[in-house]
Amino acid sequence: MMFSRNLNVALKKRLTCALVFCGLSLSGCTSTESIGSFWLGEDGEITHHEEPVPVPSRSGLQYTPDSRDREYQQHVAVEPGYKDPLHNGYSPSQTHKRLNDYASQLAMELMENTTRLTQQDMVGVASFVRLNQSLNNSTVLGNQLSEYLIAELQDFGLAIVDFKLAGGITVTPVGDFVLTRDGAALAKQVEMDHVVTGTIIEDDRGVRVNARIVSLKNKQVVASANVYIPAFIVMDLNKMARAVSP
Structure with a gap:
C-alpha cells in the first residue's frame, strides 16, 4: 500500500x-x-x-x-536582384579579367576554328566596328581590342602585318613617330593575304564581339569566333579614354 x-x-x-x-x-x-x-x-x-x-x-x-x-x-x-551596370553604375570592386584576357580568348577560338591558314600568310588586324548601316564607326573597345589581338595572334605563330606603318619616321620635338592614320603618309604598298576584322553589338549588359579572319583574295572566311564582354569592362575603358584624351 x-x-x-x-x-x-x-x-x-x-x-x-x-x-x-x-x-x-x-x-x-x-x-x-x-x-x-x-x-x-x-x-x-x-x-x-x-x-x-x-x-x-x-x-x-x-x-x-x-x-x-x-x-x-x-x-x-543589400537589396536582392540584378542591378543593370549601365543604369545603376554597378562594377565589381575586384575583377581578375581585363580586356586583354578577352582578346586572348578570342584569339584562341579563332585559331581553333581556322581553315587554310598557314604561318606564311600575312595577316593584318583592323579595328572592330559597330554593326550598323555604315560599318565604319569604331569605339574605344574596337580599337583597343584590335591592338591586343596583334600580340595574341602573333603568339600563335601568325605573320602579322602592321599596315598603319608610315613610309618613314617623322621626327618632332616631342617624339619620333612611325605609326599614322593619315592615308597619304602610309606606306605605298603592303603585302597582305588575310585580315582580321569584326563587329561589335552593344546591349544593356555588355558587348558581343564577332571576329573573323577573311582572305583578301577570294573574301573567304577562314576563321570565326565571338566573345561577350561585360558592360563594366567597357565602362572602365571609356573612363580611361576620357581621362587621357587631350
Whole structure:
C-alpha cells in the first residue's frame, strides 16, 4: 500500500515536471518565432518583416543577438536582384579579367576554328566596328581590342602585318613617330593575304564581339569566333579614354 502511494506521488511529480518543461518549450518556440526576423517560406525563399519582432514580456526570456542576427542584418542591407551596370553604375570592386584576357580568348577560338591558314600568310588586324548601316564607326573597345589581338595572334605563330606603318619616321620635338592614320603618309604598298576584322553589338549588359579572319583574295572566311564582354569592362575603358584624351 505504501509502495503504491509513493509510486503515485512520483508519477505526479514527473507529470508536473513534464508539463512545466513542455510549457517552457512551447513558450520558447513561440518566442523564437517572434524573435526571428526572417524564415524560409513555402517556396524556399527567405521572407522577413520590415522590423524585428520584440520578445513578448510575458515569456520571462531575454534575447541576446548572435552571429545569425548579424548575418541577417548584412543580408537585408543589400537589396536582392540584378542591378543593370549601365543604369545603376554597378562594377565589381575586384575583377581578375581585363580586356586583354578577352582578346586572348578570342584569339584562341579563332585559331581553333581556322581553315587554310598557314604561318606564311600575312595577316593584318583592323579595328572592330559597330554593326550598323555604315560599318565604319569604331569605339574605344574596337580599337583597343584590335591592338591586343596583334600580340595574341602573333603568339600563335601568325605573320602579322602592321599596315598603319608610315613610309618613314617623322621626327618632332616631342617624339619620333612611325605609326599614322593619315592615308597619304602610309606606306605605298603592303603585302597582305588575310585580315582580321569584326563587329561589335552593344546591349544593356555588355558587348558581343564577332571576329573573323577573311582572305583578301577570294573574301573567304577562314576563321570565326565571338566573345561577350561585360558592360563594366567597357565602362572602365571609356573612363580611361576620357581621362587621357587631350
